[in-house]
Amino acid sequence: MQNSRREFIRNSMLLSGGTGLNISSVLNETYFPNKMGDRLVLLGTQGGPFIRSYKQTPSANLIVYKDIPFVIDTGYGATFKLKEAGINLATLKYIFITHLHTDHYLDLGPLLYNAWISGLSEQIHVYAPAGVKSLIKAFWKSNQYDINTRIKDEGRTDIRKLITTHEIKEGVLIKNPDVEISALRNIHPPIDNSYAFRFKLGKKTIVFSGDTAYFPSLATFSTGADYLVHEVMYVPAVDDIAKRRPNASKLIASIKSHHTSAEDVGKIAQAASIKNLILNHFVPPDDKSLTDQKWFDAIKNTFSGNIIIGKDLLQFEI
Ligand SMILES: [Zn+2]
Ligand SMILES: [Zn+2]
Known part of the structure; x- marks a missing residue:
């Protein structure tokens, strides 16, 4: 990939609160797989499980650091997006799930399966809230005919022996000379086990909010981070969601209870002195009136750094 082009994309996506850069230049550059170096890749930025198009799929992110891929959430579509991001699925080692809402894990089983079928020979460690062990076990059970057939017929190692699942609590999950990865319980009623994650990678820090209501402790957790990837909700547009989803009578109250308004996302980022605030998990995801400019304008009054x-x-690049 040409460096100049990469630089252009990187710079064009950084909307400084003070400069008022032309957002149309951002919209033209939304689809840009690059396959080199230490990097953070947004794989799926849609909020919620409702599928609209491949262009924006439910939550998933990737960090590649020292050639090791770290996957953060595996919403539907994550497997294909990882392939598009240039990842050999057989090289996966670490997967982190923020909480057990399907828009954050529905592709977990298929991703593990596809890693196996791609030639997986070493362990994949899955770090996720309580419940993930039974979830994966049920996936193996529902696919046991295929798995057992391929073990016998193709001589493959049993996938069930290649996956190690860690049911997480708040605190440090992994610490070695290269990386320190921590979890902080966020605010996601009625789900108790929902987490933000912080990745310290050498001198760089990347934090993922997960799904959360306004969560001031996240500012402490993410202080000084190079990238804060934060979910976001545009409150004036949320009530209209009910008209498009007539089969969920309590949906609006539920959404408001565990997501953060754009203004409050800005407050968190400002309090934490974040270098680059990256918005993802947009709620609502299917309101065409919500342009990039609108999201940007909703945040610029509470955050003065770079908004992406x-x-x-x-x-x-990290
Ligand atoms: Zn979600
Ligand atoms: Zn959720």
Whole structure:
């Protein structure tokens, strides 16, 4: 990939609160897989499980650091997006799930399966809230005919022996000389086990909010981070969602209870002195009136740093 082009994309996506850069230049550059170096890649930026198009799929992110891929959430579509981001699925080692809402894990089983069928020979460690062990076990059971057939017929190693599942609590999950990865319980009623994640990678820090209501402790957790990837909700547009989803009578109250308004996302980022605020998990995801400019305007009054309107397959050098 040409460096100059990469630089252009990177710079064009950084909307400084003070400069009022032309957002149309951002919209034209939403689909840009690059396959080199240490990087953060947004794989899926849509909020919620409702599928509209491949261009924006549910939550998933990727960090590649020292050639090791770290996957953060595996919403539907994550497997294909990882392939588009240039990842050999057989090289996967670490998967982190923020919480057990399907828009954050529905592709977990298929991703593990596809890693296996791609030639997986070493362990994949899955870090996720309580419940993930039974979830994966049920996936193996529902696919046991195929798995057992391929073990016998193709001589494959049993996939069930290649996956190690860690049911997480708040605190440090992994610490070695290269990386320190921590979880902080966020605010996602009625789900108790929902987490933000912080990745310290050498001198760089990347934090993912997960799904959360306004969560001031996240500012402490993410202080000084190079990238804060934060979910976001545009409150004036949320009530209209009910008209488009007539089969969920309590949906609006539910959405408001565990998501953060754009203004409050800005407050968190400002309090934490974040260098680059990346918005993802947009709620609502299917309101065409919500342009990038609108999201940007909703945040610029509470945050003075760089604001990036997240897009699937957009990536950042780390
Ligand atoms: Zn979600
Ligand atoms: Zn959720």
